[in-house]
Amino acid sequence: MEEPADTNMELGKSREYSRDTLEALGLPKPWYFEVWLRDRKRGIAGVVDIVAGSGRFEVVEMKAYRRRSFNHFRLQLMFYAYLATHCLGPVVRAHLVLGDSVRTYPVTERSLREVSRAVGRVVEVASSERPPPSPYAGSFRCSRCWYRRFCPWV
Secondary structure, three states, X not given: OOOOXXXXXXXXXXXXXXXXXXXXXXXXXXXXXXXXXXXXXXXXXXXXXXXXOOOOEEEEEEEOOOOOOOHHHHHHHHHHHHHHHHHOOOEEEEEEEEOOEEEEEEOOHHHHHHHHHHHHHHHHHHOOOOOOOOOOOOOHHHHHOHHHHOOOOO
């Protein structure tokens, strides 16, 4: 059973990618949009907003709104770089677009190792008999969560 898209995900899917924004990022061509990647060996998958280039790639994660806190988006972006590296080939740069602001990160061996460790932890938790306790258990967030029907903490 697949989690249904929430409102923010639907808004993200419905947007048009501005050619001016993509040109301003200096992305190599060709550009591929909404790229579904799956690494069966590691048991991971994801949809990258934009993959640019050939041979040496760049990935882009686009968020509609600028946010004060964005570190979790950086990890998401680096996960996509990790996934694309394993499925397509080496990724050299990753771009996080937050509204009208852009943050560009080099994709290094160190950042890929960091993501590999995080992926290992997630796979470990996902294959566990019992999920970890939620820091939000019993809060208003639970009432909006799609997983509440399966969660032992609610």
